[in-house]
């Protein structure tokens with residue numbers, strides 16, 4: 001696999017970038033736009049919301065009063081981080097999928113440093129700007145931490161991890177990011193994660209639980225309109241990177257809980273009949289008034305669904321932690 005490695009100044013920091021040509025061709029923004037906007041109903045993939053602006057907006061979402069996820073998961077990590085990182089004679093390599101700002105992960109990093117004195121942390125994120133910025137901040141704040149950032153998608157990064165990272169691992173996946181995948185894809189991702197791990201390794205991940213629809217819909221459509229701006233960032237990217245002419249004011253954002261699919265579904269809805277051109281993929285797209293683009297799903301789980309996922313992907317649950325309202329759950333699995 002052809003990868004670029006750099007050591008930006010500090011010797012404790014390494015950045016690995018997997019070139020776009022290494023990503024699956026069918027999963028580029030171009031391919032997704034072509035496929036998704038000619039499909040009925042129209043859709044796009046939420047990973048493309050995350051560029052430097054999308055990541056910054058996500059950080060703002062985490063601070064919204066309606067977005068209970070971040071503070072609830074953070075409280076669980078604060079109370080149980082010691083147990084979550086326990087179990088090895090020497091520090092395992094801590095690898096994190098979709099690390100973002102790594103803010104909550106600091107609870108785990110600090111607990112691991114207390115227990116093992118030093119740590120190798122490997123954050124993985126498709127959004128390179130936030131990955132490098134958070135890696136630099138971590139190196140500055142923890143003198144016995146070594147960081148290897150991998151700027152790539154989950155699948156490619158898991159291949160890099162399997163090739164390069166030897167020794168016991170604690171693989172971390174926070175923020176209920178698994179919930180962005182439909183159940184079948186979630187199980188396939190869990191199977192790939194399982195295939196990367198051995199019996200000495202552990203998988204620690206946070207999941208949002210099914211709850212009242214009003215609470216869920218408010219979390220994904222906050223009154224300050226930050227989530228709406230976040231969702232519309234995918235149109236901004238298409239305009240900037242593919243020369244599209246989406247008028248963001250002509251699309252309304254909506255988040256609805258579907259009990260049948262145990263997920264919050266996020267859409268951008270065309271306010272009127274309109275035609276959008278996207279020269280970068282040689283595409284003209286017509287929208288009728290009220291027609292939607294499905295941009296994101298956030299699945300919500302029950303312990304029973306998670307149990308089935310574990311069975312289907314070859315994992316066994318070792319321990320789990322939740323909050324007093326049972327809004328969120330963090331679990332540690334082994335293969």
Ligand SMILES: C[S@@+](CC[C@H](N)C(=O)[O-])C[C@H]1O[C@@H](n2cnc3c(N)ncnc32)[C@H](O)[C@@H]1O
Pocket residue numbers: 046047050055058070097098099100101102104124125126127152153154155174175176177
């Ligand atoms: C919901 S945010 C969670 C961030 C952080 N883990 C947290 O809990 O606050 C999802 C993160 O995963 C990254 N991401 C989304 N899809 C990805 C993919 N397919 N491969 C790698 N990173 C991805 C995004 O850039 C973003 O930083």
